[in-house]
Amino acid sequence: MEYKLTLPLSEEDALRLRSGDRVLLTGIVYTARDEAHERLCAMEDWPFAPRDAAIYYTGPCPAPPERVIGPVGPTTSARMDAYTPTVLKRGVRCLIGKGQRSESVKAALREHKAVYLAATGGAGALLSLCVKSARVLAFPELGAEAVHELYVEQLPCTVINDCCGGDLYAEGQAAYRK
Amino acid sequence: MAIREISCDAIRAAAAQLCIESNCNLPADVRAALERAREAERSELCREILGDLLENADIARREHIPICQDTGLTVFFVELGQDVHITGGDFRAALDAGVAEGYTKGYLRKSSLDLPFSGRKNRGDNTPAIVYTDIVPGDRLKLTVCPKGGGSENMSALGMLTPAQGREGVKRFIVDTVRRAGANPCPPIIVGCAVGGTAEQCMLLAKKALLRPVGEPGPDAEVAELERELLEEINALGIGAQGFGGTQTALAVHMLTHPVHLASLSVAVNLQCHAARHMSITL
Numbered sequence: 001m002e003y004k005l006t007l008p009l010s011e012e013d014a015l016r017l018r019s020g021d022r023v024l025l026t027g028i029v030y031t032a033r034d035e036a037h038e039r040l041c042a043m044e045d046w047p048f049a050p051r052d053a054a055i056y057y058t059g060p061c062p063a064p065p066e067r068v069i070g071p072v073g074p075t076t077s078a079r080m081d082a083y084t085p086t087v088l089k090r091g092v093r094c095l096i097g098k099g100q101r102s103e104s105v106k107a108a109l110r111e112h113k114a115v116y117l118a119a120t121g122g123a124g125a126l127l128s129l130c131v132k133s134a135r136v137l138a139f140p141e142l143g144a145e146a147v148h149e150l151y152v153e154q155l156p157c158t159v160i161n162d163c164c165g166g167d168l169y170a171e172g173q174a175a176y177r178k
Numbered sequence: 179m180a181i182r183e184i185s186c187d188a189i190r191a192a193a194a195q196l197c198i199e200s201n202c203n204l205p206a207d208v209r210a211a212l213e214r215a216r217e218a219e220r221s222e223l224c225r226e227i228l229g230d231l232l233e234n235a236d237i238a239r240r241e242h243i244p245i246c247q248d249t250g251l252t253v254f255f256v257e258l259g260q261d262v263h264i265t266g267g268d269f270r271a272a273l274d275a276g277v278a279e280g281y282t283k284g285y286l287r288k289s290s291l292d293l294p295f296s297g298r299k300n301r302g303d304n305t306p307a308i309v310y311t312d313i314v315p316g317d318r319l320k321l322t323v324c325p326k327g328g329g330s331e332n333m334s335a336l337g338m339l340t341p342a343q344g345r346e347g348v349k350r351f352i353v354d355t356v357r358r359a360g361a362n363p364c365p366p367i368i369v370g371c372a373v374g375g376t377a378e379q380c381m382l383l384a385k386k387a388l389l390r391p392v393g394e395p396g397p398d399a400e401v402a403e404l405e406r407e408l409l410e411e412i413n414a415l416g417i418g419a420q421g422f423g424g425t426q427t428a429l430a431v432h433m434l435t436h437p438v439h440l441a442s443l444s445v446a447v448n449l450q451c452h453a454a455r456h457m458s459i460t461l
Binding site: 120 | 220221223226227230231233234235237238241243244245246247248249285286287288289298300302328329332360361362364414415416417418420421422423424425451452453
């Protein structure tokens with residue numbers, strides 16, 4: 001299936017998604033990588049409201065003068081696995097990255113009715129065209145790794161792990177394994 | 179033969195240009211390999227993704243922006259003619275200055291951190307360049323840059339096998355490395371691998387193997403046959419573009435071999451994401 005969804009992502013929308021669905025996301029996503037996760041997990045009050053929020057694992061290139069942002073594709077999600085159950089417990093509904101997640105992340109996605117989506121790795125130039133505004137929200141000293149607030153229009157993603165245990169990496173690869 | 183002079187200033191300028199242009203322009207052979215993969219792919223979802231990757235490469239070239247936000251650590255392979263005299267400074271410093279200039283002026287991401295297991299502080303200019311120099315006949319200086327992203331580099335592996343493990347052991351090691359990597363190195367990948375040499379040399383050869391035009395067979399028939407078998411087995415893993423499940427996991431397998439110690443069977447794998455960036459300038 002293909003869906004056009006708005007962010008923040010409602011529980012109802014999250015529950016509809018199944019592994020392998022293609023989605024176009026419009027709304028706010030917050031960027032965070034390793035160090036930002038470490039800091040967020042140690043904070044009481046976050047720089048953004050976690051309820052139903054979408055976190056995008058990315059560290060963009062600097063924006064040239066005439067652009068909103070530089071290339072902004074996903075980084076490997078597994079590095080955030082240790083923090084993700086905590087992040088989901090705070091109410092985050094949607095994670096965007098690339099690559100396999102741990103069993104504890106998949107269990108936490110089911111428990112909290114959240115979804116893990118892949119953006120296309122290595123398509124940072126294409127994805128940057130979906131970003132209509134960008135600002136640094138927290139930890140500016142981290143540079144590319146700071147938390148950015150991005151307003152995206154029709155950001156193309158693919159559902160990897162849904163709320164009911166679906167896993168595109170496992171299912172898709174099994175279908176083509178010889 | 180007369181000595182030919184090349185200035186550090188020219189080297190700096192060439193390095194800066196290489197950093198910017200290599201990050202924005204996917205080589206034509208890589209683009210053609212992605213086209214072939216899209217035609218051959220059986221999964222509709224993966225065909226769509228391969229189409230996105232081609233569009234991405236075209237946007238990057240047209241808009242002169244990087245193909246991928248991970249503009250890598252900056253690896254240079256240098257062929258230095260033995261009749262060249264480098265003037266006006268320090269060769270390595272000139273390459274570092276070129277990297278700093280290119281990554282700043284080109285709005286490339288700086289990914290080089292100091293204090294790797296503690297402070298992890300961004301150096302802010304992507305230096306130092308990682309430089310491998312071969313002294314060769316002639317009076318030219320050839321600089322080849324390969325910006326290398328972290329996602330694919332993290333999936334590298336070195337195996338010091340026993341000679342008894344033989345050809346089958348080599349194959350199993352390489353295929354298992356790709357299987358374990360799964361979606362992480364941004365498939366479709368190019369599999370750089372090497373067999374033989376000392377541990378560090380084997381790793382370096384695996385990276386050098388990535389410089390070959392995509393899909394060009396290895397230097398001799400035995401290696402070329404092993405590459406063919408490996409490509410077939412790797413594509414039978416079913417990983418597909420981005421790991422979504424498909425028939426086109428690797429665009430090519432490139433192998434180099436080297437004489438080996440009688441007690442050793444070294445094998446190295448250096449995976450390259452589909453954004454297989456490299457570019458050369460000869461001064």
